[in-house]
Amino acid sequence: MTNTRTIARNSGWFGLETVIGVVVGLFTTIxxxxxxxxxxxxxxxxxxxxxxxxxxxGGMGIPATTRKYMAEFxxxxxxxxxxxxxxxxxxxQVGLASLSTAGLLFWVLRDAPVDYRLASxxxxxxxxxxxxxxxxxxxxxxTEDLSANLPASVLSTFVYFIAVAITVVxxxxxxxxxxxxxxxxxxxxxxxxxxTLKRIRSWETxxxxxxxxxxxxxxxxxxxxxxxxxxxxxxxxxxxxLLYKLCPDIxxxxxxxxxxxxxxxxxxxxxxxxxxxxxxxxxxxxxxRSRLPDITASSFRYLAMTSIPLHSISTALAVPMLLLLFTNxxxxxxxxxxxxxxxxxxxxxxxxxxxxxxxxxxQSYIIAATVxxxxxxxxxxxxxxxxxxxxxxxxxSGVAQLTAVGLMWAAGIYLYKVRLPWLLLAxxxxxxALAALTAHYISARLPLLxxxxxxxxxxxxxxxxxxxxxxxxxxxxxxxxxxxxxxxPEAMAxxxxxxxxxxxxxx
Numbered sequence: 001m002t003n004t005r006t007i008a009r010n011s012g013w014f015g016l017e018t019v020i021g022v023v024v025g026l027f028t029t030i031x032x033x034x035x036x037x038x039x040x041x042x043x044x045x046x047x048x049x050x051x052x053x054x055x056x057x058g059g060m061g062i063p064a065t066t067r068k069y070m071a072e073f074x075x076x077x078x079x080x081x082x083x084x085x086x087x088x089x090x091x092x093q094v095g096l097a098s099l100s101t102a103g104l105l106f107w108v109l110r111d112a113p114v115d116y117r118l119a120s121x122x123x124x125x126x127x128x129x130x131x132x133x134x135x136x137x138x139x140x141x142x143t144e145d146l147s148a149n150l151p152a153s154v155l156s157t158f159v160y161f162i163a164v165a166i167t168v169v170x171x172x173x174x175x176x177x178x179x180x181x182x183x184x185x186x187x188x189x190x191x192x193x194x195x196t197l198k199r200i201r202s203w204e205t206x207x208x209x210x211x212x213x214x215x216x217x218x219x220x221x222x223x224x225x226x227x228x229x230x231x232x233x234x235x236x237x238x239x240x241x242l243l244y245k246l247c248p249d250i251x252x253x254x255x256x257x258x259x260x261x262x263x264x265x266x267x268x269x270x271x272x273x274x275x276x277x278x279x280x281x282x283x284x285x286x287x288x289r290s291r292l293p294d295i296t297a298s299s300f301r302y303l304a305m306t307s308i309p310l311h312s313i314s315t316a317l318a319v320p321m322l323l324l325l326f327t328n329x330x331x332x333x334x335x336x337x338x339x340x341x342x343x344x345x346x347x348x349x350x351x352x353x354x355x356x357x358x359x360x361x362x363q364s365y366i367i368a369a370t371v372x373x374x375x376x377x378x379x380x381x382x383x384x385x386x387x388x389x390x391x392x393x394x395x396x397s398g399v400a401q402l403t404a405v406g407l408m409w410a411a412g413i414y415l416y417k418v419r420l421p422w423l424l425l426a427x428x429x430x431x432x433a434l435a436a437l438t439a440h441y442i443s444a445r446l447p448l449l450x451x452x453x454x455x456x457x458x459x460x461x462x463x464x465x466x467x468x469x470x471x472x473x474x475x476x477x478x479x480x481x482x483x484x485x486x487x488x489p490e491a492m493a494x495x496x497x498x499x500x501x502x503x504x505x506x507x
Contacts, residue, residue, distance in 0.1 A: 274351020
């Protein structure tokens, strides 16, 4: 199977998994936010963020190493060594998960506020299956078969949804939320781990371990953890802690979280595509690394065609969407919600170049870029938050993301001669700006729901017409998008193909 078809297929499978998770997660987040209100929800967000940070740090180094080196040896046709890598990294991860969970549980029982102690303990216990599960998830990604991760993700997501719904109805509060998270991660572990283990056990056992493999894996793991530490500052809401400490209005934490939650959904497509591309880049390194710059540049083009219009139009529709989803009690978050889509746009482009630098084991550039961006983030946010609250936090995050992504792409362009389509980028920005103005003009004159629906539809028509007239789309793109439409149900595929035939130029 060609790289194009593999990326498209994995984009479809990972897309389905991610869309289900995001939709259900967004619904439960809104449900909890509306039920608790911005004042009560502010402290809960702060506590949950601290626990998430610890979990993410413990789940990065070893699983990322599993994916990188299993993919490399599978790409070379050596499944025996890939099998060996899986077992070794799994054993290490089990030990690390046990120590991390015990340490976090000890801290919770000793220092957490009384009202949140039981809920925090349940969340801490949920970290063990989540951390161990990372290895199996990345092992499936290394085989370039992301469909293997779908059953566990879907089932656990719906378990979480049902548990949260019961929690809200029965008014179990934060304890119910903690128990819901533990149930979700336990189900995810059971459904994902054992099928993955069974499949890998069937591979051949013969292997030839290169003498430098252990050193390479150890170095990569430490660099991955270091990358994650600084990435948490740039990509994962570290501003929540600054808001909690520097701003006396606890509601600003909720306002920033609402803006972050809404803007993060816009990165869904980029995350799906970037994950699929990253899977292929790691495997391509073992097949023919000379093609990596071309794959990376092509990925940038598709991300630009989808992400820039999406974030631009969402800026125009952000305030009506906020009031519709979170009600008027979050009306003071209008400004931060409006600027968040544009400020988080750089994050859409990080996937391909990060995978390129990781595949060639040049993570030092990723670490350097994110460390510098982290200082920028903290400095800007620290200066702006006391006077501007959530808006200042959002600006700090946006400036930091632009800095990190810009430095990574500069390294990729300089070191590996990645050629980006600058003229095409200018055309996309122009078309997106006109589409966003159309959405704003219509939505400002209609009730919330109708403004979102009609404004969004009109802006999409304007965008597609401009793309066609400005020759943004190329004939070969039709076949690539067609690979995705063939994965849809027949009725949806027919409509999607009709639209593709209209907007794509013919050969």
